[in-house]
Amino acid sequence: MAVTGIISALIIGLVIGVLGRLVVPGRQSIPIWLTIVIGIVAALIGTALAAAFGVADTRGIDWIELVLQVVLAGAGVALAAGMYGRRRHHLR
Numbered sequence: 001m002a003v004t005g006i007i008s009a010l011i012i013g014l015v016i017g018v019l020g021r022l023v024v025p026g027r028q029s030i031p032i033w034l035t036i037v038i039g040i041v042a043a044l045i046g047t048a049l050a051a052a053f054g055v056a057d058t059r060g061i062d063w064i065e066l067v068l069q070v071v072l073a074g075a076g077v078a079l080a081a082g083m084y085g086r087r088r089h090h091l092r
Contacts, residue, residue: 013040020073028081038080042073 014032017039021028046069050056055064 009040009043010036012043013037015039016043016046016069016073017077019070020075020077023070023074024078024081028077030077030081030084034080034084035077038076039073042076043069046070046072 013036017035017037020038020042021035046065047056049068050062050065053064056062058064
């Protein structure tokens with residue numbers, strides 16, 4: 001993977017991760033690196049699901065693919081925030 005591909009994956013991961021954080025109510029106390037990782041994974045899985053459903057390549061903006069990615073990121077952020085917060089609370 002070229003440097004531009006890595007940078008693009010990080011930017012897309014950040015955007016999808018932040019959108020995922022926005023759809024989850026409350027404050028999520030997870031680090032930004034975890035948000036990026038969740039966003040990258042959600043983008044990859046969301047793209048694969050959209051391709052499996054045959055909605056990955058549509059005319060214009062692929063709204064269904066984007067919604068899948070954001071929903072997956074939101075679920076990942078909620079899960080990570082719950083686990084991360086529980087771990088931090090347990091360590092105190």
